[in-house]
Amino acid sequence: MEQREVILIDTSSWIEALRNNGRTDIRERVRMMLIxxxxxxxxxxxxxxxxxxxxxxxxxxxxELENVITSLPMTKExxxxxxxxxxxxxxxxxxxxxxxxxxxxxxxxxxxxxxHCDKHIGKILEIFKCGxxxxxxxxxxxxx
Numbered sequence: 001m002e003q004r005e006v007i008l009i010d011t012s013s014w015i016e017a018l019r020n021n022g023r024t025d026i027r028e029r030v031r032m033m034l035i036x037x038x039x040x041x042x043x044x045x046x047x048x049x050x051x052x053x054x055x056x057x058x059x060x061x062x063x064e065l066e067n068v069i070t071s072l073p074m075t076k077e078x079x080x081x082x083x084x085x086x087x088x089x090x091x092x093x094x095x096x097x098x099x100x101x102x103x104x105x106x107x108x109x110x111x112x113x114x115x116h117c118d119k120h121i122g123k124i125l126e127i128f129k130c131g132x133x134x135x136x137x138x139x140x141x142x143x144x
Contacts, residue, residue, distance in 0.1 A: 005038065005112070005113070006038050006039070006040045006070070006112055007033055007038050007039065007040065007112060007113040007114065007115050008040050008041060008042065008045075008072065008103070008106060008107040008110075008112055008113070008114045008115070009030055009033065009039050009040070009041055009045070009114075009115045009116075010045060010100075010103055010114055010115060010116035010117075010118055010121060011045050011048040011049060011099075011103070011118075012116050012117045012118040012121075013026050013029075013030055013115045013116055013117055014030070014041075014045065014049055015049075015052070016030075016117060017030035017031070018058070018061060023117070026115075026117055029115060030115065033115065034068075039069055040069060040070045040071070040072055040112070041069055041070075041071055041072070042071060042072045042074055042102070042103060042106040043071055043074055044074070044099055044102045044103050044106070045103055046062075046066065046071065048099060049062055050062060072106055072110055074102075074106065077109065078105060078106055078109045078110075081105050081108065081109045082101055082102050082105035082106075085101060085104070085105050085108065085124065085128065086098075086101050088127055088128070089101065089123075089124060089127055092127045094123050094124075094127060096120040096121075096123060096124060097120055100118060100120040100121050100124060101124065103121070104121050104124045104125065104128075108128060
């Protein structure tokens with residue numbers, strides 16, 4: 001079976017995509033990833049989204065997404081990778097939110113792109129020495 005390229009969509013981009021007044025460029029990218037079956041997330045993204053969900057509409061939308069979005073496994077190896085990435089960031093003098101480290105580590109571990117509009121993730125990727133594609137500077141393809 002041929003493996004498809006997938007992209008982990010960070011919480012920051014989901015928020016923009018789900019808002020009525022979210023950034024048009026991000027909304028369109030996320031929409032296309034969903035249509036093409038390329039969108040994935042990890043449990044940390046889902047937790048962050050559920051933590052901010054307000055009202056029945058948002059909760060219904062998240063339930064719908066949970067039924068169609070693949071969630072990448074947060075294995076022991078992913079957590080070990082996250083610890084090492086955290087150490088690397090701290091050695092570089094950078095302190096970022098743990099959730100951003102975990103989400104970015106998941107994308108890096110699985111060697112896939114990450115759709116984001118989060119300055120902390122940008123800092124993590126700079127430290128990890130990842131290149132950014134030209135799609136608005138928000139999709140980073142990181143190869144180990």
